[in-house]
Amino acid sequence: MNFQVENSINEPVVLSEHFGVKLYIKREDKIHPFVSGNKYRKLKYNLLKAKSLGHDTLLTFGGAFSNHIAAVAYAGKMYGFKTVGIIRGEELKGRIKDNKTLSFAKSNGMQFEFVSREVYREKANSELINGLKDFFEDFYLIPEGGTNDLAIKGCEEILTDLDAEFNFICSAVGTGGTISGLINCSKPSQQVLGFPALKGDFLKEDISKFVTKKNWTLITDYHFGGYAKINQELIAFINKFNAENSIPLDPVYTGKMMFGIFNLINKGFFKKGSKILAIHTGGLQGIVSMNSVLKKKNLPIIE
Structure with missing residues (x-):
């Protein structure tokens, strides 16, 4: 079985420089069309x-x-x-x-x-x-x-030595496996920020079972009401982001994470000169199903 990932996939793409903060994204969603991120x-x-x-x-x-x-x-x-x-x-x-x-x-x-x-x-x-x-x-x-020990081992391979230049590593959080792998392979000088898609503090306990480092924080303000909950503000952000960057985001995970990152940048959360790496964890297959729900509710769809 071949599980090699091309190096080009691991090269972060610069998104923006705002308030003296540089934001990059790692396109893990491009690893495979159906088994991505x-x-x-x-x-x-x-x-x-x-x-x-x-x-x-x-x-x-x-x-x-x-x-x-x-x-x-x-x-x-x-x-x-x-x-x-x-x-x-x-x-x-x-x-x-x-x-x-x-x-x-x-x-x-x-x-x-x-x-x-x-x-x-x-x-x-x-x-x-x-x-x-x-x-x-x-x-x-x-x-x-x-999420289990072997899953976390795989997620520890997301970051490479070239990513040591980043001050912040950002990831959406579901069951906690991905962020656990990122924490384990992060450098001591880096801060790992997780953006949970669910409400509640139970994830801290789950993640703590797999990590020993303390250089991580969960940002719990951007779940938009809970798992798979979205509103028109989030939909508008996802559509604008895709239009400006030609990068689709999913509404359950990466859309909420990226919304949170931009909001924190605007609030001055990151010091001037910071370099942020956002991990695009995939999940794009769910957009079609979500759009069918949005249509039934007469809400705008994700384009």
Whole structure:
């Protein structure tokens, strides 16, 4: 299995210089058209381990618009694994055709098991896992969002020695795996800023399980109401950003992160002369599904 990333992908692109602060973006979203950004990084060592252990099936968890579900389905097909997705929400069972993410996963061979939200909350419970093993037999388990020790090992490869010049490393945060990898490979002189897509402080505890460094902070002011919650202000920002830079952002993760970075620059959060590196973690596949929701609400779509 070839998991090499071209060096050109790792070259940061300068976005702007404002208030004496230089902002760059690393286009991790360009690694692969379907297994992009942090999903590629998180799956790298997990797939290698699954293959080395002789597993032929990958099982994982996700929601209706999960980037992780889409990535596992495609990567599984690409590398010869059967895939199983435990999907949050029994009501989605009869609506696969109306959901771009689930339709894509199914077209790449993923088998679904739809469960209630109550059952889904037990996804880390050993009893549930053992029950799934009885039903699906032997499989390699990949957690929701792909976050585990091997995923973090993959995310530690996002930064290179050339990135040591940056004062700040910024990343969107979902389950905490990507930022944990970035913290582990960051330099002592760098500050890692995480922009959670979810409400709540529980992520600090989750991240602390994987890191020992203290050079990181979660900026919790830009979740826009919680996971997958957006408003017209965020949509307008994403569309303007794409129009000006020819770089698409997703509304769940990278759009919120970039909105937060620009807002902090305007507020004077970063000292003059600072160099900021924003990590584009992908997630663009979810835009189509989000636009279908926005149309139903008579809201502007993401262009």
